[in-house]
Amino acid sequence: xxxxxxxxxxxxxxxxxxxxxxxxxxxxETGDFGSxxxxxxxSDNIGGNVDFWSLGWLGIFVWDYKRGKQLLNILLExxxxxxxxxxxxxxxxxxx
Numbered sequence: 001x002x003x004x005x006x007x008x009x010x011x012x013x014x015x016x017x018x019x020x021x022x023x024x025x026x027x028x029e030t031g032d033f034g035s036x037x038x039x040x041x042x043s044d045n046i047g048g049n050v051d052f053w054s055l056g057w058l059g060i061f062v063w064d065y066k067r068g069k070q071l072l073n074i075l076l077e078x079x080x081x082x083x084x085x086x087x088x089x090x091x092x093x094x095x096x
């Protein structure tokens with residue numbers, strides 16, 4: 001069975017490599033697609049958030065502060081594969 005990409009997966013797989021980032025975890029009981037676990041991350045160069053909804057939706061937003069432009073803005077439905085979007089996020093964060 002494939003590994004589920006949720007907030008615990010993020011903490012285990014991506015968070016340890018976020019050196020130089022301020023990382024904040026938030027939980028909202030009610031959100032657009034059920035309860036929401038949100039990760040906010042900020043560095044001098046890049047900031048954004050990852051939203052893990054209890055109904056299986058995934059949102060990823062990344063902003064480049066230096067260039068003043070959006071790098072990633074993705075909203076995936078529960079039936080869509082999440083791993084590619086999360087790997088793209090990981091790649092952007094590793095480059096900054």
